[in-house]
Amino acid sequence: MVQAYNFLASWQLFPEKSHYEDGLLPKSGIYRLEASESAKTLRIFHNKVLPDNTSLAAEYSVLADGEKNTPPDTALGDAVEVFIPDGLNLDIRFYRGEQIHLQVHHEILPNGYLQLTQKGIRQDGTAYTNQEIYHKQLSVLPYSASVSGAVIRPTKEGIIKHKALTAMEEQTNMQLEQIRKQIELLALQAQEIKKRKDLSLMIYEAKLAFKPQIGQTYYLYERNDGSHLLSLVAPKEWGKSGPFKQFLAAVQLLADHTWKEL
Secondary structure, three states: OHHHHHHOOEEEEOHHHOEOOOOOOOOEEEEEEEEOOOOOEEEEEEEEEOOOOOEEEEEEEEEOOOOOEOOOOOOOOOEEEEEEEEOOEEEEEEEEOOEEEEEEEEEEOOOOOEEEEEEEEOOOOOEEEEEEEEEEOOOOOOOOOOOOOOOOOOOHHHHHHHHHHHHHHHHHHHHHHHHHHHHHHHHHHHHHHHHHHHHHHHHHOOEOOOOOOOOOEEEEEEOOOOOEEEEOOOHHHHOOOOOOOEEEEEEEEOOOOOEEEO
16 A cells, blocks of 8 residues: 555546546546555545536545455445556456456556546447546645544645646646647638649639739639630620630739639
């Protein structure tokens, strides 16, 4: 159980860093691991709030002795075993019969975050993987979080870290959102440039009986033989029948000698 020391904390969910294949991704959550006084039992508390503001809570205890044990509550499985190979990994496996029904792998990442990977089996027999990322919850409450809990006294260091973590999250999320919008804008600009390029290639392959002028509006037609014709004459000026198969677009020559559709 000494190796589980790094996991014994209250952890706060990063929804934007998490990924679900089964169920709804929570918009917030707290995951807490505690050890009994005998240091043989792990207590797990898992609370989360879904996008529709529904709150879900789970609490269970497991013996961390590396052996299969019958849990007090068999809702998650008929048997459970816990492996703690080192101070960075902790594995909880729930069995139904001889098959692993749910595996919850805990890993402390290099940045200090907790990665919780849940691998389970749906009712239809298909497998799924849900992954949640947590950071340590810094408690700065000047009172106990429960009736039986010890008094929590805020420290200057804890308050500073909490404020710094909050500011860091707000700033990085804002910067990531700005980058996302820039990427979307660049993608739209790239699509527009490609559209102008394709149109320009079509026009420069068309029959031209005059020298186009920058800023002037022209009309692009497809002829009966599949070739293209650029004309100063608008479709309505041809009358009921014109010397073309169909009208394609009104276009304008830009200063960079590309064409845009009006």
